[in-house]
Amino acid sequence: MMQAASSTAALPVLEVRDLSKRFGGLLALSDVNLNIHQGEVVALIGPNGAGKTTLFNCITSIYTPSEGQVVLRRPQGEECILNTHKPHEVTRLGMARTFQNIRLFQGMTVLENVMIARHCRTRAGVFGALLRPAWVRREERAIEEKSYTLLQYMGLESLYAEEARNLSYGQQRRLEIARALATEPFLLLLDEPAAGMNPQETLELKEMVLDIRKAFNLSVLLIEHDMSMVMSLSDRIYVMEYGCNIASGTPDEVRHNKQVIKAYLGEDDA
Amino acid sequence: MRGVVRSFLVSLWFMALTFPIVVIKVSSLDGSIGWRWENAVGIGIGVFVVSFIWRALLVRRGAMTPREADLEWLFTWLEVERNQRIAKAVGLFIGCNVPVLFLVSVGGWKGFLTSLHALEVGTVAALVLAHFGMILGGGALRGKQRGAVAVQWVRQTAASPLGRKGAVVALMAFVLPLPFFMDMYQVNIISSALIWIMLGLGLNIVVGQAGLLVLGYVAFYAVGAYTYAIGNLHFGNEYIGFWTFLPIGGLLAMLAGVLLSFPVLRLRGDYLAIVTLGFGEIVRVVLEGGSLSLNPILSLLPTSVVQALPASFQNTLDLGGPAGIGGIPYPGFFGMKLSMDDSIRLVYFVALGLTIITIIAVSRLRDSRLGRSWAALREDEIACEAMGINKVTAKLSAFALGACWAGFGGVLFAAKTSFINPSSFTFMESALILSVVVLGGLDSIIGVALGACVLILLPEYLRSLNEYRMLIFGASMVLMMVFRPQGLLPAKAIKRTMPVVTEPPMNEKAGAA
Structure with a gap:
């Protein structure tokens, strides 16, 4: 399956080349390389503090990389180097993300949370808002409907008028994914989507990730600690430790990689 | 007994706090000092009673047990339905009479009657408000049921679209003929309340909607007011007047907003507040300085443009200094000659129109x-x-739009008072606008409008109570923030009714494909 995924697209949709990130004297990432091909689910694993979230933040331009490049290839064919982009431009180019510690707009309703994400695909400005010509009213209607459809897809439609803070943990996670999907991405970045979920919820999440990949024609990059989920879900896995790539490959290859075992379990004499 | 002891201590504390203003009376005529001890006793007793009510409310909020509050007897008594009805009736009775009693006790019968005469609408409104408040209070004491009949009626009306339309029509029918029945003093007060609604709503864009804490909002207000004042001084004639400077004032204030927002784009929270506070002070100090040199701006222009300027052009802009600028005309009305009273009425209608817009x-x-x-x-x-x-x-857009409305408000303010000076644009005003927004309810439009009315009208109508005025004002603010920190009318999410989407959900589509 993995070969099939990587051979369909000649060039990766996301390419991280020799990326380094320094915070003062601290080298948080050093020469990290990573590729994602169209339709792949790629996982990023590693012990706490390995630099996974830093890498995410560099990819989504929340941080500016110190060295190296992040290259995004849009389905339309253009190639963008993201280093100098702002986070909102990256989203507009077609990369959406969720956050490790859920970052919903807590005081707003579930529907509004998704509606906000339609911002980058709509265009009404100040005068549109004040004068409300017909096209703005149509646009607003379309935003509502599209958002509601996404809520239906995530099974949250009955909660649409609820404030986001009143949702259960699992629902908040799903809402965050719905919100990310509303920006119409072709690449979805999930930062520990299964954190704090019980095994049943994790299983459902895994099904959902596979589902949305197919339904929305996505490539997915995820950070995850839950090994059973990572192993069964991903086409390829990258392993990080101390800001470096230490291994990459199919789940099977990674499972048997000595360095990975060392990183996770410590030195093994046997 | 702890509650009683605490109430006693609190009343002692309040007696000490209010001692300088209610007990000591210095007569500046003969230099004698009078001691009005009876006032201190009155304050003590009043606070003692109020602190019991305070604790009853705390118990209701669940912040205290009845036992801690020494109010077990009250809440046991209230468990019986008949007693609840009695409590409500008592609350109603007190609610109707306390404001009257209060005014009488402070001003005496004569004072009460004169204040009635002078205040008319205001006092009646205050009575009605207090009445509603006490119905709420009576309802609150009653138990878990929320609100009393009147409040429920208001809620239901507000919930239905027809009710809301009716309320708007009723309100318009009330406010439109208002300036033809009231004296001009009243009309002026209400016009300034309307200007403050505009200011509050403008600041609400920045603070309430975008969450950017701005403490120098009055600077934009000043920009608007001075635009009209200075513009009128240099260019004013029978064709160029209020209606020309209204949009210009708004635009210039907007420009000031954009200029301010560039340095503060990276800041948030406390830092933003301090920088904007500084900005407000800069504007005020520049205005007090009296003149502004235009040379830096002229040096940016090409020499040919500068040479083409008329000889009468002065390269310093006179800002009037602390003395301010006077002689600002009222808004014109199609070139008609208006009497003083009609001009004041026109200001009222302009303020009303702008507020509605x-x-x-x-x-x-939103x-x-x-x-x-x-x-x-x-x-x-x-x-x-x-x-x-x-x-x-x-x-940027939040700053620009927020500032724009302060500019409109400023132009209107200059037209209303016909004289402006920097002391109208101090930090106190900024703080008051912010209080309007916070007290009314962040991000809530009706709340902010109500907040402006309360904060601007209350001190005006309490004027006859002279030294107690600010005391009551401050106390009501404290009470508000303790018992209703979300504001008078907190913001609600926009109601959306989702249609039945005929399209099947996407996963089914994907499954079929």
């Missing part, structure tokens, strides 16, 4: 793509950017 504009902004991006900015800046919202555009 503001309310419509602000509520449209329910728009732009308004949502502000809300996202307020809720979570990082997630907001991750949703593809340009933080810079969102902040």
